[in-house]
Amino acid sequence: MITISHLTMRLAGGGHQITILDDVTLEIPDKQRVAIVGPSGSGKSTLLGLIAGLDRPTSGSIALNGVEISTMRESALARYRRDHIGYIFQSFHLIPTLTALENVLVPLELAGMRTAQDRATELLQTVGLGERLHHYPVQLSGGEQQRVAVARAFACHPPILLADEPTGNLDSATGQHVMNLLLALHRDYGTTLVLVTHDRAIASSMERVIALRDGRIESDTLTDSDNRLAESAQ
Numbered sequence: 279m280i281t282i283s284h285l286t287m288r289l290a291g292g293g294h295q296i297t298i299l300d301d302v303t304l305e306i307p308d309k310q311r312v313a314i315v316g317p318s319g320s321g322k323s324t325l326l327g328l329i330a331g332l333d334r335p336t337s338g339s340i341a342l343n344g345v346e347i348s349t350m351r352e353s354a355l356a357r358y359r360r361d362h363i364g365y366i367f368q369s370f371h372l373i374p375t376l377t378a379l380e381n382v383l384v385p386l387e388l389a390g391m392r393t394a395q396d397r398a399t400e401l402l403q404t405v406g407l408g409e410r411l412h413h414y415p416v417q418l419s420g421g422e423q424q425r426v427a428v429a430r431a432f433a434c435h436p437p438i439l440l441a442d443e444p445t446g447n448l449d450s451a452t453g454q455h456v457m458n459l460l461l462a463l464h465r466d467y468g469t470t471l472v473l474v475t476h477d478r479a480i481a482s483s484m485e486r487v488i489a490l491r492d493g494r495i496e497s498d499t500l501t502d503s504d505n506r507l508a509e510s511a512q
């Protein structure tokens with residue numbers, strides 16, 4: 279369970295303070311699929327980054343299973359990210375000097391996994407890139423790079439997968455492919471999935487849609503996505 283209370287983020291911008299997140303309170307139970315939607319600048323990426331422990335709030339708290347993360351020391355925060363969080367950036371963020379295989383190996387080697395090489399190969403095969411193991415990011419299409427990013431984010435089976443517009447730079451067929459991968463990870467491993475999207479169809483395949491506006495929660499609704507997912511699987 280992720281518990282967010284009175285989360286506020288203010289930053290200096292153009293000589294004065296701007297409020298990016300304003301008193302956001304919400305709980306995300308384990309295994310939920312959540313879409314975060316809202317206009318550009320409404321604070322979606324900021325919220326995701328705070329949940330990931332990539333940034334620290336001005337005030338308020340974020341706790342995972344009762345453990346406060348917003349005040350953790352840097353080393354504890356790094357362990358929190360390693361053990362609990364997979365993060366998929368909108369712009370892929372692959373390491374350009376490493377091949378697809380080496381990019382996926384990074385978190386596995388950091389975690390000290392002995393069979394890292396086999397696991398990374400298997401993951402890339404799962405995302406349909408078994409023939410692209412030794413390609414560098416520049417030699418991959420956008421959709422292929424995003425699939426490497428999914429494999430990397432999921433390499434250590436994090437209980438929470440955060441994805442910032444994972445299909446934002448992809449055509450609709452490739453985007454659907456990446457979404458199917460994320461939904462399969464959710465289904466097979468019970469991963470909590472929180473994703474930012476501008477795409478209505480994707481939002482409605484989540485169980486819950488949280489809309490932000492001007493840094494505040496504008497609406498928080500449960501969808502009937504499970505029925506729809508069941509229908510599309512038939």
Ligand SMILES: Nc1ncnc2c1ncn2[C@@H]1O[C@H](COP(=O)(O)OP(=O)(O)OP(=O)(O)O)[C@@H](O)[C@H]1O
Pocket residue numbers: 289290291298316317318319320321322323324325
């Ligand atoms: N480091 C920063 N310094 C100053 N302002 C920032 C910083 N990061 C974000 N902002 C501002 O905070 C607001 C929210 O940004 P955020 O990236 O969370 O929006 P978003 O909802 O993800 O938008 P988009 O849909 O365009 O990605 C924006 O107005 C942005 O300009």
Ligand SMILES: [Mg+2]
Pocket residue numbers: 322323324442
């Ligand atoms: Mg954003």
